[in-house]
Amino acid sequence: MAKGKEILSRRQLILGLTFIFASGLLIGYLGHSITSPPITYHFSEDFTKQSLKDMRMEILSEIDFAVSKAEAEGTYNCCVDPPCRICFVMEGECNCKDELESGGDVCEECRDRLAGR
Numbered sequence: 001m002a003k004g005k006e007i008l009s010r011r012q013l014i015l016g017l018t019f020i021f022a023s024g025l026l027i028g029y030l031g032h033s034i035t036s037p038p039i040t041y042h043f044s045e046d047f048t049k050q051s052l053k054d055m056r057m058e059i060l061s062e063i064d065f066a067v068s069k070a071e072a073e074g075t076y077n078c079c080v081d082p083p084c085r086i087c088f089v090m091e092g093e094c095n096c097k098d099e100l101e102s103g104g105d106v107c108e109e110c111r112d113r114l115a116g117r
Helices: 002-035 052-073 086-090 096-101 108-114
Strands: none
Touching (some): 052 086, 096 108
């Protein structure tokens, strides 16, 4: 009789561990799919037909426009002129001028341009 209870306990343990493992996999999968939406690209047909050089120029032009808008709104305070692009791409704002004035670090693009590279 004691042996029967021991086998039942092992079965329960195995079933319980299997359930916990399967639940963990399901939660991990659902958590990943909720936090990582699929990447979608929205390009005009004209853009996709451009050469890579023209695509690059259009993208840089759009970044420059966005940076000038951020400057006008007061969220872009760059230490170089024309302002860097990398802060906008990476952070959406720039505080390099404030950082430079307080002895802090500036972005790599500003650092290179200030060094004359």
